[in-house]
Amino acid sequence: MSQPNRPPVNPPVYDLSAADAVTWLRGLPAASVDLLVTDPAYESLEKHRAVGTTTRLKHSKASSNDWFRVFPNRRFGELFTEVFRVLKPDTHFYLFCDAETMFVAKPEAERVGFKFWKPLVWDKRTIGMGYHYRARYEFILFFEKGKRRLNDLGIADIIVESRIHRGYPAEKPVRVSEVLINQSTQPGEVVADPFMGSGSIGVAAVKNGRRFIGTDLNPGAVRITSDRLKEYGAGHTPDDLPPASDQASLLEMIGSET
Numbered sequence: 001m002s003q004p005n006r007p008p009v010n011p012p013v014y015d016l017s018a019a020d021a022v023t024w025l026r027g028l029p030a031a032s033v034d035l036l037v038t039d040p041a042y043e044s045l046e047k048h049r050a051v052g053t054t055t056r057l058k059h060s061k062a063s064s065n066d067w068f069r070v071f072p073n074r075r076f077g078e079l080f081t082e083v084f085r086v087l088k089p090d091t092h093f094y095l096f097c098d099a100e101t102m103f104v105a106k107p108e109a110e111r112v113g114f115k116f117w118k119p120l121v122w123d124k125r126t127i128g129m130g131y132h133y134r135a136r137y138e139f140i141l142f143f144e145k146g147k148r149r150l151n152d153l154g155i156a157d158i159i160v161e162s163r164i165h166r167g168y169p170a171e172k173p174v175r176v177s178e179v180l181i182n183q184s185t186q187p188g189e190v191v192a193d194p195f196m197g198s199g200s201i202g203v204a205a206v207k208n209g210r211r212f213i214g215t216d217l218n219p220g221a222v223r224i225t226s227d228r229l230k231e232y233g234a235g236h237t238p239d240d241l242p243p244a245s246d247q248a249s250l251l252e253m254i255g256s257e258t
Contacts, residue, residue, distance in 0.1 A: 014235035021194035199225030
């Protein structure tokens with residue numbers, strides 16, 4: 001007996017969780033992700049905050065360090081082990097970080113099997129806070145598992161894009177992540193972010209026809225990400241997220257990128 005014709009079931013555009021990054025990665029199947037792009041709240045942020053060289057982490061309506069927990073350097077080994085495991089063969093991995101964290105992260109990623117190509121530079125166009133040569137850039141470490149060709153060999157290693165003003169703490173511009181995603185994936189492939197914050201990497205993925213999976217410890221961040229991704233299609237968000245008191249004001253701030 002022939003089966004009736006049924007329309008194909010499309011996978012969800014996004015699948016979000018509220019969990020520790022390493023724990024979440026351990027729950028993913030091996031070789032199930034086509035690209036991982038992420039921006040941990042690295043340990044050196046605490047040092048900069050302590051000496052007053054950043055306002056991004058101060059307690060205020062626009063930016064509060066209560067919105068994320070610092071990821072300690074000592075956990076990079078377990079993080080990269082899981083990142084390597086969940087990535088498919090012949091894929092890329094991008095890590096946003098500062099100059100200090102680069103020297104910690106690079107050898108740990110190489111130890112678990114990644115090939116390090118180079119640090120990309122995100123040029124923010126304007127200088128930020130600091131004492132010794134005020135910061136205008138961040139690094140994006142470019143790693144490879146196996147061998148995968150970039151989609152466009154004519155893209156420079158400096159990505160120029162203005163920083164986000166009055167947004168989620170340490171939020172990255174969607175357009176920076178779009179460069180990485182369009183270079184290292186094809187439409188329909190899976191992009192993962194275990195430190196997704198307000199979801200800028202997720203937005204870059206789904207805007208460009210990729211699927212996105214991500215997690216964040218902060219339930220407010222997960223709600224913000226879900227609200228941002230809804231306009232691109234159906235997805236999954238945990239049902240038991242508690243409300244976030246600053247969600248509305250942060251959503252309003254994130255609404256425009258300048």
